[in-house]
Amino acid sequence: MNREQLFDIATGWFESRGWKPFPFQTQTWTAFLQGKNGLLNAPTGSGKTYALWLPVVLDYIKKNPDYKTKHKPGLKAIWITPLRALSVEIKQAAERVADDLQTGLTVGIRTGDTSASERSKQKTKIPDLLITTPESMQLMLASKDYANIFKTCGAIIIDEWHELLGTKRGVQTELALSRLKTVAPKMRIWGISATIGNLQQAMEVLLGPNSQALDNSVMIRAHINKKINVVSVIPDKMDTYPWRGHMGLHLIDEAAKIIKGSRTTLLFCNTRAQCELWFQALLDKYPEFAGDLAMHHGSISRDNRQWVEQAIRDEQLRAVVCTSSLDLGVDFAPVENVVQIGGPKGVARFLQRAGRSGHRPGEESNIYFLATHAIELIEASALRRAVQETVVEDRVPYLNSWDVLVQYLVTLAVSDGFYPDAIFNEVKGTFCFQGMVQDDFQFCLNFITRGSQSLQAYDEYKKVEIEADGKYKVNSKAIALRHRMQMGTIVGDSVMNVKFLGGGYLGSIEEWFISKLTPGDTFIFAGRKLELIRVRNMEVMVRMASPGAKAMHASWMGGRMTLSAQMSELLREELYAANTDTMTRELRSLTPLFTRQRKESIVPDASQFLIETFKTREGYHAIFYPFEGRFVHEALASVMAYRISLLTPITFSLAYNDYGFELLSDQEIDMQQVLDNDLFTPQHLHADLQHSLNATEMARRKFRDIAVIAGLVFTGYPGKVVKTKHLQSSSQLIFEVFRDYEPNNLLFQQAYRETFEHQLEEGRLLLALERIHRQEIVWKATTKPTPFSFPIITDRLREKLSSESLADRIKRMTAAYMK
Template sequence: MKRAELLELADAWFRGNGWKPFKFQKDTWTAYLQKKNGLLNAPTGSGKTYALWVPILLDYIKKNPDYRTQHKKGLKAIWITPLRALSVEIEQAASRFAEEMGTQFTVGIRSGDTSQKERAAQKKSMPDLLITTPESLQLLLASKNYDKTFKDLQAIVIDEWHELLGTKRGVQVELGLSRLKTITKDLRIWGISATIGNLSQAREVLLGPDSEALKNSVMIRANLKKKIEVRSVIPKKMEKFPWRGHLGLHLLDEVVPIIKNSRTTLLFTNTRSQCEIWFQKLLNKYPEFAGEVAMHHGSINKETRLWVEQAIRNESLKAVVCTSSLDLGVDFAPVETIVQIGGPKGVARFLQRAGRSGHQPGKLSLIYFLPTHAIELVEASALKKAVEKQAVEDRVPYLMSYDVLIQYLNTLAVSNGFYPKEIFPEIASTFCFQGITEEEWIWILNFITKGSQSLQAYDEYKKVEIEEDGKFKINNRGVAMRHRLQIGTIVSDAMLSVKYMKGGYIGTIEEWFVSKLKPGDVFTFAGRNLELVHIKNMQVLVRKSSRKTAKVPSWMGGRMAFSAQMSELLREELYTAATLKKGEKRTNELKALQPVFQRQQKESVIPKSDEFLIETFKTREGFHAIFYPFEGRFVHEALGSLLAYRISLLSPISFSIAFNDYGFELLSDQEIDMQQVLDNDLFSSEFLMDDLYKSLNATEMARRKFRDIAVITGLVFTGFPNKLVKSKHLQSNSQLLFSVFRDYEEDNLLYQQAFRETFEHQLEEGRLRLALDRIKGQNIAWKKCEKPTPFSFPIITDRLREKLSSEKIEDRIKRMLKNLEN
């Protein structure tokens, strides 16, 4: 069958459904049938599944003219998705097209949610299209004779590639692809990505730099102008001294009409704990919503999550309070309205969430921005401009992730074994390991066979054996089983199952939160108040409680910081606010903030683009110095420690440090000689690494980072499914290894990686340098204030929140506000 005839089959199917294919879909079909690889850049809800699934099937029809009557079983295409929630959608779309085209193509899902029975069936007979996750692909590579499983593989599609790119899961995908390219003759690789700043680099990472796949590839963009309308929920009474403590709940009554006027609404929160609180408060105040409002986050059990997703599709729910668990995929056309509670911290995330509404080509996406405190309205104003400009962040790919490489080599050794000479060129062809040296490679091979220089005496670290013909292989069944159980790069705190005493699984919760509870304590989880009965075998046994007050679990993943793009937009918006003349046009958000800005101007200033603001004042707590780089909390954490260290070199003085996305505070019981700080050029980027090491206790941060590296490499074992190792034991085991490497083997690549990742990814050292260089070029606006200012108030109250319970903090802040208003 000629290409034109094949394309007509697809066109006819679209016409039969009353649709018309977009240009980007047709371009992708053609490119795929021309045997090209590529990256498709298309927004959520634009029909990207059919852009790639259609040509995969057409290619099969071309190669098998008698496809209607005969069918050769076996895996022909793999669709990788980062989120399990996406799998069902893709399966339904793919199955429908395959069936209606008259093929006998089968579609299957394999992820953490797939039952043992289903896995066993897949082992005997693989589906034609397998929808899976990066971890499950690695597990397939860990099974014996995986080369036979993949021998007829024609295509691999990596969905939501932008989500995987800046993570170690992305490195897993790169390594998996490097193997598949070798063992399958005619493989086509395609990525699907929403908009990111560095699209061409994203394609290079996916296909491998200087590779044949990259040379024979295309970039296809869906030029669908999505209309996004951003509306801010502006408080009727503007607080002049904003604080974050109420998580936006003071605007609860403003949200209810939005929910009532829409068919369906998604309320996005930034953390799971905020999600739990909003859900509870909404139902407590508006009990008529019972049964019409649900909650969705990653720790709730699978059945509930799937039920909620289905209920959104068939419009049986009015609203869902959710986290990023519904950011991606889950195609439900009926969602009419999105509410973003609190700043989303990044433009891409905001656009992604906006795209969930009007989730059909050509439909308007409506998103409401609800500030958790007044100054977040500046973020709303900045986001409006970002939406107009389509200004989106880059995703920074990982380099030299030795821990992921070691895990991958053990995976190959568990299945068929490998010959280093054959595997090395594959690994060096990936973006992550393009700079790997012969010396580093030998170190890694020694590490998996002998357990590194300082661990040679211990047999448990000698996992891989070298056979007579030079093949590297894991032959010990126990080692193999432990390795398979631990494949993956998402290392979180140990998760415990939450179950009712009488049976019934509710979800998972992090050990560090549960460890602070004692029997009888009540906590909110999955929208219910639960009383802790006891903890047994990694299970948290609970019963329902009628108590009204309860602790809300917080998850370690809850800390999000501004992206560099978002910081820049925010600064521009503030500078605009500072320089607006009377009669000049301003956004509704900036208009609403006038009382706050006037009070700020009265007590201090709003910095202009060439100014760096420092405020000092004294309260009962001591002497406050507040600095405003507007660079996001991670950069401020590092900057605060750096400055505190440099000041202490000038005069012995100790500080407590607080920070948020706008600035940081140094609090001391003695006054800082600010003139001395300015005269000594303490914002210099010279000796930055050296000073950061000393100021931040970088060793302590690297030690924490090393725990993850130790888990990924298999240096420490996290335990069997129902008998996980306690978090504190994992921590102490990995700390012991860290200390051994520090004292006896400083050139250990994993030890060095812990420090490198601390600086590159946690402290964002690159951004820190840029911030210091920018401050150096600005005029210092140092204001000696009488009392806290509107800009400083959120930082001060954030510090108090760390120390006080929620009831006490409310009272304390009310007293502070009373004094300030007077």
């Protein structure tokens, strides 16, 4: 069958559904059928699933002209998705094509949610088209005779590649691909990605920087002009002294208006805690929403989440308060409006969320921006410009993730074993390990066979045996079982299951939150007020609390996100525009705030870097405004405090947000001395970071994750999970052994490297200092706090005061400063 006939089948199928293929879909079909690899760049809701499922099916038809009567068994294609929640829909799309064209192709799902009986069925009879996750893919590589399963595979498609890029799950995927290229040499590799800044590099990471796959590759872009309407909800009364303590709840009536005025609405919060608060606040103020309003976040039970997703599709719900758990892929045709509560901190995340509304080719998307405090309206203005100019973030890929490589080598040893020379060349062909030398690889081999130089006295680290013919193999069933149970690269705080005494699973919550409670305490979780009965075996037993009981909201670690580099740059440009005549609607609404800021200080322009100093009853405040995001400010505050302490013995307490940072002391800083000594120099940054932050403590914490991924510590069996504090102490002990006896250990060095590169964003910090160095430094000694400084100083108060007394205190402060 020639390509023309195959295309007739495809376009005929589209027409039978009342559709017409987009140019990018036909381009992808052509490239795929020509045997090319590639990356498809297409927005959410544009039909990218059919761009790649259809050619997989057409390829099968081409190779089997009597496909309607004779079924050829064996795996034909693998579809990897980063989210299990998407697998059902991807399966439905594949089945539509396969069944309508009468191919007899079977479609299966293999994820953490797949039952044991279904998995054993798949062992005896593998589906033709398999949908899986990076973790489940690794588990398949850990099964005996995996090469026989994969050898017939003609294509592997990695969905949402931008989500995996820049994570260790992405590295895991790179390693799996390096093996499959050898096992199934005719396999085509395709990635699907939303728009990111470094698309070309994304393709290089996917296919391998020097591979044949890259030589025979193509990048296809879907040029679909999707209109996104960004509407900022501007409050009637603008805070002149803004603070971020109220989670945006003062705009609850505005949100209710949007919900009432549309068929379906998604309200996106940045954190699970904010999601719980908003859901409760909406129901308390608008009890008529009961039954029409639901909540969706990653810690709620899977059954509840799936019910919510289906209820939106069936238009049984008016609104869902959610987190990034609904960012990706779930096909919600009826969602009319999206509400973003607070700054999303990144352009890509905002575009992804906007795309959830009008999730159909050719439809407009509507997204409302509710600023949780006044200065976030500058972010709203910046986001609208980003949408118009399509400014999107890069995703920075990981390099030399030795912990993932160690895990991968044990995986291969658990299944059929491996010969080092062959695997070295495959691994070196990946983007992550392109700089690996033979000594690095030898370290990893020694590590899995002897437990590295300093641990060789302990048998538990000798996992892999070297057989007579040089093959590396795990022969112990116990080691193989423990390895399979701990595979993966997502390491979080230990989570505990929340269950009703009488039965019924609600979801999971982090150990650190529950550890603060005692039996009888009440907390709000999954939209219910619960009383803690007892904690046993990592299970939290609860019952419904009385409606009048005072309860605290559940909260999670890692709730605070930081501005991306692109978002920071856009924010600064918008802020500088406040000094011009070309102000947007959002900036004009902030006129009272800017007027007050200029009265006390200045609104800086592109050539200025602002420092403010003032005294309150708390002490002497020095506030610096780089507008670079809280992670950069956290590191920069420590570096500045350290450099100042070298000039004068002085101690500081530090506070920071996305706009700036504060050094608070009981004695005044000699700011002129600071400026004269060139304290913003980018020179010696790395050394100063190591001295100022407790870099060893940060690296020690980072090492816990590395130790878990590399299998140095065991996280426990189902129902008998090892507590976080025990994991931490075990990994700390190993960290100290490496520090004292084996400082060249690659995993030990990796902990420091990841701390500086990923946690402290050292590269971005260096660029920020270089920019400040070029600007004119404007120091304003003010008599009282300014509107810009107010969110930073009130943020620190929140640690000491409850939300009610904080609100009262802020009212009094605002009244005093307005005089």
